[in-house]
Amino acid sequence: MNQIKLYDTTLRDGTQAEEVSFLVADKIRIAQLLDDLGIHYIEGGWPGSNPKDIAFFKDIKKVTLKQAKIAAFGSTRRANTTPDKDNNIRTLVQAEPDTVTIFGKTWDFHVHEALRISLEENLELIYDSLAYLKQHVGEVVYDAEHFFDGYKANPEYALKTLQAAQQAGADCIVLCDTNGGTLPHELPAIIEQVKQTVATPLGIHTHNDGECAVANSLIAVAHGIVHVQGTINGFGERCGNANLCSIIPALQLKMGKNCVGEGQLKSLRQLSRTIYELANMVPNKHQAYVGNSAFAHKGGVHVSAIQRHPETYEHIRPELVGNCTRVLVSDLSGRSNILAKAEEFNINLDSKDPVTLEILENIKDLENKGFQFEGAEASFELLMRRALGTLRNYFSVIGFRVIDTKRHEDEKPVSEATVQVKVGGRIEHTAAEGNGPVNALDNALRKALENFYPRLKEIRLYDYKVRVLPAGKGTASFTRVLIESGDKESRWGTVGVSDNIIDASYHALVDALQYKLLKDQDN
Structure with a gap:
C-alpha cells in the first residue's frame, strides 16, 4: 500500500474551536496518544503566540515518542524586516521542533487587503522565510493559505506562490481550503494543474464549512496528495477541520493507502473518546466509524440480517476501528433485536419462547407511552429479567x-x-x-x-436529561427522564416516564440503583 503521511493539528487548529481548550498536561498526553495511534506529525501549537504553547514545546522534549515528529506552527516574516529579525520566525527556531510549518498568502485579495503589500513583495516573504528556516530546521512544511480560493480568483499568481515555496526548499507544500467552501468536484483539475507546476510533495488541509472536509481530503489523496492534515473528531474553528477519525479508516480500509498499523487502527475509537473527555465534551454518538451509533441497528429486518451476515448493513467490521455492533431496542424492534440483546446480557432466550413475545409487546406498549430504551439499556435488561422472573427483589x-x-x-x-x-x-x-x-x-x-448495600456509595450520576413528550397538553404533558449513572468500572442508562417529573425521575433512579446491585451480584 502507498504511504500517506498523517499530520495532526488537534493541539493547534483543534483548540480554535469555540468550546475546546487543553491544559499543557492535556496536550502532552494527547501527543502521546497520537503517537501511539501512528500519527506522523503532531502540530503542538504556535510558540510565538502564547506561553502555553511555549511550555508545550519545552515539556514535550522530556517525552520519548515512538515515531511522531513534533511540528511548530507560525507565519511568514512580517513585511519590512528580515527573517533573522522577525520575532515569530526566531521563536519557531528557538522552540527546537522536528518540523516547522509556516503559512503564507496565496490569494491576491488577501495580499492586497490583509498584508497591504504588493504581489511581488508577498512572493519575497514566502521565499525568504522558508529559505531561512531551511538553514535552521531539519524539515519545513509550507501551508498555502486560502489556496483554492486564491487559485479560482487568480490561478497564475496562486501557482507563483507555490513556485516561490519550492525554490526556497520547502519539503512539502500543503494546499489549504482555509474557508472550507471548496466542493469535491473542483479539486481534481486544480491539483493536476499544481502537479504540472511544482515537483515538491503535496499536502491537503481542509475545513468543514461546506461539510466537505473529509471528502475533499480523500479526493486529494486519490489525485496524488501524500500528506493529509486534520484533527481528531474534526475539532476546529467555525465548523471544524477535516476529521482524521473518518479519514484514517477510509484511507486504510477503503483506498488501500498505508497510514497506521492494524493494531493501531483498533485504538481509534478509544482515542476519539479520550480526547472528547479531555476537552470536557460529550462524544458525538452519530460520528462515523467511532460513534456509539455508528454500528447501531434498530430495525428488526436489519438486526436479523446482520446476525447472519454483518456486511448486509455495516460498511466495515466495527472491530477494525475499536467499535462494536450494537442492537437497539425500540418499537421498530422484532424478535431478532430482543434475542440479540438477551445474548449481549448473557440471558438465555429462545426465539419461540412466549416470554420473548411478551417482552416485545411490553416494549412496544411502553414506547407508545413515551419510554425510550436507546441510551437506557440498563432499564431494558431489568425489564427482561423481570419478565423471566430472574431479577432478585433487592x-x-x-x-x-x-x-x-x-x-x-x-x-x-x-x-x-x-x-x-x-x-x-x-x-x-x-x-x-x-x-x-x-x-x-x-x-x-x-x-x-x-x-x-454499602457499594451503592460508588455510584455517580453523570447525566440527567428531561424531555417533555409532545401531547398537546402543555404543563400536563408526559415527561421522559433519562439518567446516566456509573461507578469505577462502567456506565449505564435508565429511563422513567410519567406526567409528574419527580415520579419519572424516581423510576429512573430506582432502576439505576437496582442495576448497580444486579451488576455487583453477577460479578
Missing part, C-alpha cells in the same frame, strides 16, 4: 415525599425528600436534602439503602 420503596420550600424571595428553594424502603423484613425511613427535588430524592434513597 428492595422495594413503600413511599416517598418531596417538599420544596422557598422561605424568602431572594433565597433559593430548599428541597427535602423522605423515603420508606423495605429490604427483606426491615423498613428504613430516611430524609435528606439536595440541590433540587430530584437530587434530594436521590440522596434519600441512597441514604436509606447504603446501610444494607
Whole structure:
C-alpha cells in the first residue's frame, strides 16, 4: 500500500474551536496518544503566540515518542524586516521542533487587503522565510493559505506562490481550503494543474464549512496528495477541520493507502473518546466509524440480517476501528433485536419462547407511552429479567415525599425528600436534602439503602436529561427522564416516564440503583 503521511493539528487548529481548550498536561498526553495511534506529525501549537504553547514545546522534549515528529506552527516574516529579525520566525527556531510549518498568502485579495503589500513583495516573504528556516530546521512544511480560493480568483499568481515555496526548499507544500467552501468536484483539475507546476510533495488541509472536509481530503489523496492534515473528531474553528477519525479508516480500509498499523487502527475509537473527555465534551454518538451509533441497528429486518451476515448493513467490521455492533431496542424492534440483546446480557432466550413475545409487546406498549430504551439499556435488561422472573427483589420503596420550600424571595428553594424502603423484613425511613427535588430524592434513597448495600456509595450520576413528550397538553404533558449513572468500572442508562417529573425521575433512579446491585451480584 502507498504511504500517506498523517499530520495532526488537534493541539493547534483543534483548540480554535469555540468550546475546546487543553491544559499543557492535556496536550502532552494527547501527543502521546497520537503517537501511539501512528500519527506522523503532531502540530503542538504556535510558540510565538502564547506561553502555553511555549511550555508545550519545552515539556514535550522530556517525552520519548515512538515515531511522531513534533511540528511548530507560525507565519511568514512580517513585511519590512528580515527573517533573522522577525520575532515569530526566531521563536519557531528557538522552540527546537522536528518540523516547522509556516503559512503564507496565496490569494491576491488577501495580499492586497490583509498584508497591504504588493504581489511581488508577498512572493519575497514566502521565499525568504522558508529559505531561512531551511538553514535552521531539519524539515519545513509550507501551508498555502486560502489556496483554492486564491487559485479560482487568480490561478497564475496562486501557482507563483507555490513556485516561490519550492525554490526556497520547502519539503512539502500543503494546499489549504482555509474557508472550507471548496466542493469535491473542483479539486481534481486544480491539483493536476499544481502537479504540472511544482515537483515538491503535496499536502491537503481542509475545513468543514461546506461539510466537505473529509471528502475533499480523500479526493486529494486519490489525485496524488501524500500528506493529509486534520484533527481528531474534526475539532476546529467555525465548523471544524477535516476529521482524521473518518479519514484514517477510509484511507486504510477503503483506498488501500498505508497510514497506521492494524493494531493501531483498533485504538481509534478509544482515542476519539479520550480526547472528547479531555476537552470536557460529550462524544458525538452519530460520528462515523467511532460513534456509539455508528454500528447501531434498530430495525428488526436489519438486526436479523446482520446476525447472519454483518456486511448486509455495516460498511466495515466495527472491530477494525475499536467499535462494536450494537442492537437497539425500540418499537421498530422484532424478535431478532430482543434475542440479540438477551445474548449481549448473557440471558438465555429462545426465539419461540412466549416470554420473548411478551417482552416485545411490553416494549412496544411502553414506547407508545413515551419510554425510550436507546441510551437506557440498563432499564431494558431489568425489564427482561423481570419478565423471566430472574431479577432478585433487592428492595422495594413503600413511599416517598418531596417538599420544596422557598422561605424568602431572594433565597433559593430548599428541597427535602423522605423515603420508606423495605429490604427483606426491615423498613428504613430516611430524609435528606439536595440541590433540587430530584437530587434530594436521590440522596434519600441512597441514604436509606447504603446501610444494607454499602457499594451503592460508588455510584455517580453523570447525566440527567428531561424531555417533555409532545401531547398537546402543555404543563400536563408526559415527561421522559433519562439518567446516566456509573461507578469505577462502567456506565449505564435508565429511563422513567410519567406526567409528574419527580415520579419519572424516581423510576429512573430506582432502576439505576437496582442495576448497580444486579451488576455487583453477577460479578
